[in-house]
Amino acid sequence: MGRRRRRRRKIIVRRKTLPKVFTCPNCDSKTVNINVRKSEGKVVVICGSCGLQAEYEYNPIFHPVDYYNKFVDDFYEGKLPTPSKQVESRTISLEELSSEGEEEISEAEE
Numbered sequence: 001m002g003r004r005r006r007r008r009r010k011i012i013v014r015r016k017t018l019p020k021v022f023t024c025p026n027c028d029s030k031t032v033n034i035n036v037r038k039s040e041g042k043v044v045v046i047c048g049s050c051g052l053q054a055e056y057e058y059n060p061i062f063h064p065v066d067y068y069n070k071f072v073d074d075f076y077e078g079k080l081p082t083p084s085k086q087v088e089s090r091t092i093s094l095e096e097l098s099s100e101g102e103e104e105i106s107e108a109e110e
């Protein structure tokens with residue numbers, strides 16, 4: 001015993017109170033996230049609702065809102081591919097599920 005699990009320290013620094021979620025220029029939902037990936041040197045702006053997204057180079061002097069503004073500009077300039085709405089149309093037909101073999105087996109204990 002005494003084997004300590006190495007815990008990965010998650011350092012979550014939250015000093016910014018700037019809004020992190022923005023309104024999408026495409027679908028108008030307030031679901032645009034700015035993912036700053038400093039380690040990769042890039043920033044991904046993505047709408048969680050319609051999937052509209054863009055990638056930018058990380059710039060230390062930029063604030064999330066700056067990427068967002070770029071994102072909106074690019075969108076209106078037609079630089080961003082408009083995502084086709086992915087409506088999940090999973091239709092499981094109930095008929096298929098329950099058409100066969102639904103015999104109730106009742107065990108009668110005597």
Ligand SMILES: [Zn+2]
Nearest residue numbers: 024027047050
């Ligand atoms: Zn959207």
